[in-house]
Amino acid sequence: MNIRRPRGTEDMTPQNSTGWQHLVDTARRVAGRFGYGEIRTPVLEHRELFVRTVGESTDIVEKEMYSFQDRGGRDLTLRPDATAPAARLYLQENLFAEAQPVKLYYVNWPIFRYERPQAGRLRQHHQFGVECFGSPDPAVDAEIISLALHYLHELGLSDLQVSINSIGCPDCREDYRQTLVGHFRECEGEMCEDCRRRLRKNPLRILDCKRDECQKYLQEAPLMSSFLCDDCAAHFFQLQQYLQVLDVGYQCDSTLVRGLDYYTRTVFEITHPALGAKDVVCGGGRYDGLVEILGGEPTPGVGFGMGLERLLIIVESEDAELPGADQLDAFVVTIGDAAHREAVSLLKSLREGKISCDMDYLDRSVRAQMRYADKYPARFVLMLGDDELQSGQITVRNMQTGQQCMVDIDSVAEYLAEKTSSACG
């Protein structure tokens, strides 16, 4: 085995695909219940899309993008973020001309970031997310957080922590940023290396530094909440009222800062203890300037992204119920060449009757075929040999009870259709 999958990527096999399908199906159902419609965009986008929206100086753009030139000399990038492509779609597909607001969701979107893999962090991961364009109403922010929780609860999860914060609009955030830089500049020499770098690059990030040497300066640091302009403060206040109406338990975290440039006002995260250091399963917020950055009219927006691989870690840690492997309705065991030929046509009619079925293709003994059927697992085994070919009646064995009976070959599809539908309830 020479060629292996690239670092930080995962394969999916039939053994774990049913769990994944459950996550995806549930996401579609819940998003639909909230009035969101599904979108899809290419995995490839122009590099410029992310440079302009996510931000030139962010880690994502600076060192985590899979970018290359195609044969026509275009600078393309494997999407490292889903919100920017969604905004691009909103503009390009003229969704601004439809009835507003426009509520969109996506599931199973591959996202690429060139990072060092660790627990819950991959170079290719997959996201479920929603985006609502066109309304500044804090009730939408609340709805989106509530949607995420509905989804997580529907998967049977608990032990989730919702954290929210407001990072203000560009105006009040800039005031705050300058004050913060002024505050930390005095003690810059005492702070850790990372924070000295953050001071130049993204001062708000200093607030969630965990190093002891920085803690005392953090205590004295001014808080964003006292810098919010009247409109932003009112928006944040109303968001919290709506969350209470929706029975969403949350905590305000003034150190919560999202790393992407397009965020305004509301930012939030949902975390779970099973995830280790990378404990965020869902992150999102408001991006009122995003569409305008891409050349559209000023358009408010809110959304979140949820990491499906991380979600699966949580689901497994909580032993939440996942559907088991799909059963096969019928396995046809054949004895002899004539039966083998007859089985091929029997499968055809069973499948036309919506019965899932299979047969032996390795010329195996009856015993080996039975073992194979058992492992599938198959609900029924149909025994087809010389006796059955002569009588026109096939032996039907219920693999759970071990009971057998004879059924006319011509009517076995209907017989199984009835048996298997009642078995599933």
Next chain:
RNA sequence: GUGGCUGUAGCUCAGGCGGUUAGAGCGCUAGGUUGUGGCCCUAGAGGUCGGGGGUUCGAGUCCCCUCAGCCACCCCA
């Protein structure tokens, strides 16, 4: 990008201080019943000991490099 730990069969792992043809359990295949699964019994297949280089009479074992996995930092879902 930085640091720590780990790579032996498909999977989980044994292999004293370097010493002959590298083992177990599970899984897989076949048989035990020439037409009947699960449990049990028997047998078999499957390994360039992650890869490359070095030390040595001799390397799965020691050294270096590299790749990969896990974990943490940075940062993010």
